[in-house]
Amino acid sequence: MDYILIIISAVFVNNIVMTQFLGICPFIGVSNKVDTSMGMAGAVMFVMVIATMVTYLLQQYILEWLGIPFMQTVVFILVIAALVQLVEIILKKVSPAMYQALGIFLPLITTNCTILGVAILAVQKEYNLMESVVYAFSNAAGFGLALITFAGIREQLDLVNIPKSMKGVPIAFIIAGLLAMAFMGFAGIVK
Amino acid sequence: MNNLKNFTKGFIKENPVLVLFLGLCPTLGTSNSAINGLSMGLATTFVLVLSNVVISSISRFIPDKVRIPSYIVVIASFVTVVDFMMKAYLNTPGKNFEPSIYDQLGIFIPLIVVNCIVLGRAEAFASKNGVFASLIDGLGMGLGFAFALFMLGSVRELLGNGSILGFKFIKGDGMLMFVSPPGAFLALGFLIMLMRKLNQKLAKN
Numbered sequence: 001m002d003y004i005l006i007i008i009s010a011v012f013v014n015n016i017v018m019t020q021f022l023g024i025c026p027f028i029g030v031s032n033k034v035d036t037s038m039g040m041a042g043a044v045m046f047v048m049v050i051a052t053m054v055t056y057l058l059q060q061y062i063l064e065w066l067g068i069p070f071m072q073t074v075v076f077i078l079v080i081a082a083l084v085q086l087v088e089i090i091l092k093k094v095s096p097a098m099y100q101a102l103g104i105f106l107p108l109i110t111t112n113c114t115i116l117g118v119a120i121l122a123v124q125k126e127y128n129l130m131e132s133v134v135y136a137f138s139n140a141a142g143f144g145l146a147l148i149t150f151a152g153i154r155e156q157l158d159l160v161n162i163p164k165s166m167k168g169v170p171i172a173f174i175i176a177g178l179l180a181m182a183f184m185g186f187a188g189i190v191k
Numbered sequence: 192m193n194n195l196k197n198f199t200k201g202f203i204k205e206n207p208v209l210v211l212f213l214g215l216c217p218t219l220g221t222s223n224s225a226i227n228g229l230s231m232g233l234a235t236t237f238v239l240v241l242s243n244v245v246i247s248s249i250s251r252f253i254p255d256k257v258r259i260p261s262y263i264v265v266i267a268s269f270v271t272v273v274d275f276m277m278k279a280y281l282n283t284p285g286k287n288f289e290p291s292i293y294d295q296l297g298i299f300i301p302l303i304v305v306n307c308i309v310l311g312r313a314e315a316f317a318s319k320n321g322v323f324a325s326l327i328d329g330l331g332m333g334l335g336f337a338f339a340l341f342m343l344g345s346v347r348e349l350l351g352n353g354s355i356l357g358f359k360f361i362k363g364d365g366m367l368m369f370v371s372p373p374g375a376f377l378a379l380g381f382l383i384m385l386m387r388k389l390n391q392k393l394a395k396n
Contacts, residue, residue, distance in 0.1 A: 021219040024216045025212075025213075073270055078263065116301070124298075165388050165391070172380070177376030
């Protein structure tokens with residue numbers, strides 16, 4: 001039951017993009033096409049689950065044991081940076097087409113606040129290992145949901161006639177605002 | 192490039208948030224009131240200036256292949272410093288028991304480390320320029336960021352709550368939506384649009 005609550009809360013009620021404002025850069029940057037946004041969502045999900053698992057174990061068994069939990073930020077970001085490099089190398093070997101499509105955004109996952117944010121939040125909420133993994137997975141799913149929905153809308157938006165100074169990013173933000181209003185409708189389902 | 196130009200470019204022409212679209216997460220997440228936006232902006236400025244100075248002075252000794260991780264370690268150390276300082280000095284709850292600034296900024300303080308502006312300036316400017324120029328650049332960019340956050344925070348606080356920095360201007364409740372998440376997106380969208388118009392006008396003259 002707890003797991004279901006975590007999933008619903010992270011995907012809909014406290015959606016990471018729409019209500020917590022993490023991962024806005026890829027949300028605006030890679031949301032031009034549905035295909036690329038799917039790739040991005042997949043990459044984020046993969047990295048986020050592994051990163052949260054690794055950082056959780058680090059926090060519990062090394063930082064706490066040494067009595068240096070204040071090194072959290074420094075250690076976490078380094079581990080995440082190394083993980084992203086690893087994913088990049090694997091992806092380059094396994095699926096060159098996807099590697100081509102994601103291009104510049106894969107290294108940028110390092111500075112994607114969702115990964116570090118979720119890792120820190122999982123520690124702050126004092127979840128156990130399994131809960132942390134579920135939390136990371138459902139946050140990544142929430143990110144994917146918001147990103148792919150948004151990409152679908154933006155694909156249509158290219159065909160519409162809008163004022164010149166609104167084109168591109170400003171109109172994207174206004175659409176995101178309307179989408180966030182829709183997500184507000186979920187508020188109150190879980191505490 | 193002279194230092195004055197270097198300093199002022201962060202405000203209008205190359206404003207990190209409104210023109211370059213960097214650091215959008217803290218911009219949206221912490222601009223629900225003017226004071227929150229301003230404190231976040233100043234905290235980021237502190238990190239940006241110090242990391243720019245340190246990186247520009249040590250970049251000659253860092254091998255090219257490990258430069259990004261090294262920069263991140265420098266930045267993360269300063270973020271930890273800011274985190275502790277804010278925990279010590281900005282952690283008192285308000286008069287009406289509203290949460291302290293430290294609690295309201297919450298997760299966004301450790302997340303300064305992944306703010307694209309900080310790493311971006313380290314890579315694009317501090318690693319190639321002298322210490323003083325980097326200091327000026329960090330100060331200009333940081334204050335430009337703080338300026339954007341303060342503007343967005345003021346607009347949202349004024350529309351959502353009828354006040355700026357806690358001083359009430361308009362009686363009654365405001366449009367609560369502007370303090371909540373959708374308002375952040377809407378206000379930033381319109382602010383970017385205004386900034387574009389302004390920049391177009393400046394380019395014409």
